[in-house]
Amino acid sequence: MDPGEKILSKILSMDQMDAWVAAEKAAGRRIGFTCGSFDLLHAGHVEYLGKARELCDRLIVAVNSDASVSRYKNPLRPVVPERERMYVIAGLAAVDVVTLMEEDRPLSLLLRWKPDLYIKGGDYAEDALRSGDAVKEYGGKVAVVRSGFETSSSKLMERIELLNAHAGPDSAFNIASRQGCQGLVLLDRDGTLIRNVPFLHDPAKVEILPGVIDGLLKLQGAGLRLAIVTNQQGIGLGYYSVQDFIAVNQRLLRELGGRGIRISKIYFCPHSLAEQCSCRKPAAGMITRAMRDFGTTPEQTFLVGDSDDDMQAGADAGCQTVRVGEDGFRAAAEQILSLAGT
Numbered sequence: 379m380d381p382g383e384k385i386l387s388k389i390l391s392m393d394q395m396d397a398w399v400a401a402e403k404a405a406g407r408r409i410g411f412t413c414g415s416f417d418l419l420h421a422g423h424v425e426y427l428g429k430a431r432e433l434c435d436r437l438i439v440a441v442n443s444d445a446s447v448s449r450y451k452n453p454l455r456p457v458v459p460e461r462e463r464m465y466v467i468a469g470l471a472a473v474d475v476v477t478l479m480e481e482d483r484p485l486s487l488l489l490r491w492k493p494d495l496y497i498k499g500g501d502y503a504e505d506a507l508r509s510g511d512a513v514k515e516y517g518g519k520v521a522v523v524r525s526g527f528e529t530s531s532s533k534l535m536e537r538i539e540l541l542n543a544h545a546g547p548d549s550a551f552n553i554a555s556r557q558g559c560q561g562l563v564l565l566d567r568d569g570t571l572i573r574n575v576p577f578l579h580d581p582a583k584v585e586i587l588p589g590v591i592d593g594l595l596k597l598q599g600a601g602l603r604l605a606i607v608t609n610q611q612g613i614g615l616g617y618y619s620v621q622d623f624i625a626v627n628q629r630l631l632r633e634l635g636g637r638g639i640r641i642s643k644i645y646f647c648p649h650s651l652a653e654q655c656s657c658r659k660p661a662a663g664m665i666t667r668a669m670r671d672f673g674t675t676p677e678q679t680f681l682v683g684d685s686d687d688d689m690q691a692g693a694d695a696g697c698q699t700v701r702v703g704e705d706g707f708r709a710a711a712e713q714i715l716s717l718a719g720t
């Protein structure tokens with residue numbers, strides 16, 4: 379068996395798990411069960427799973443599905459899709475089998491397989507474990523394993539974000555910022571940067587509008603920083619997911635990045651009109667938040683858009699607004715440069 383196959387053979391469906399558990403129990407082996415999202419695997423996970431395996435003869439790890447991670451953690455997570463998270467966990471020597479956990483909590487899996495030990499990591503006190511009582515009821519035990527490492531997937535993500543906020547010494551962006559940040563340009567996405575496709579969620583349909591590349595290069599060259607502010611009601615209405623939205627942005631950022639254009643941040647409103655949030659344009663929420671994040675005054679902040687809602691949002695935030703008209707984005711960029719006095 380090649381190494382890849384050996385790892386895949388440790389990933390079992392629910393039905394395969396039923397048979398595996400029955401066979402291991404029949405052989406008199408003590409079964410341990412643990413679960414988690416294991417999004418960005420780190421030293422704490424490896425230490426924890428190693429300690430968990432020492433408490434039993436066979437260790438089952440149930441990995442939270444993508445949908446369940448989005449539900450209980452953060453709609454933007456996970457970073458790594460479930461198939462790959464399961465593969466990484468299955469690659470660890472301490473782990474005997476891996477299965478997918480569709481539900482947020484392990485209760486139904488614990489009752490299905492009745493492992494001898496339910497093992498949990500982190501700071502959970504034994505009596506705080508929601509499923510602990512059910513385990514004790516069928517005669518199992520609960521064990522808590524603590525890690526000596528301070529790290530977590532969330533901390534790793536914060537660290538990555540922090541590093542991303544610092545321009546590398548050789549990047550074009552750093553050269554621009556050394557010339558001094560002259561202000562912030564907030565860009566509507568659909569109909570301003572790319573052709574408007576209703577409820578766009580297919581990266582293949584991203585089409586950058588004429589004049590956008592030239593215009594953005596000029597704005598960036600003048601020391602203005604660029605960010606996107608976009609309404610994405612399609613998320614709130616369930617027409618497409620946050621991940622679909624991110625995939626569209628990835629396509630856009632790649633094309634812009636290939637031309638040397640850096641978008642510093644993307645602000646989006648995922649709500650439907652009915653939710654009456656404070657971020658959906660014409661409300662000014664995304665714009666005031668961007669000004670706070672970038673530390674710019676309304677006078678140093680410019681909003682470019684193609685709709686009345688864009689203009690209203692920008693005006694309500696007190697910043698200068700420029701509408702992309704028939705002359706296209708390049709003309710709008712020139713207008714901003716003259717307003718900015720650069």
Ligand SMILES: [Zn+2]
Pocket residue numbers: 647648649655656657658
């Ligand atoms: Zn909103």
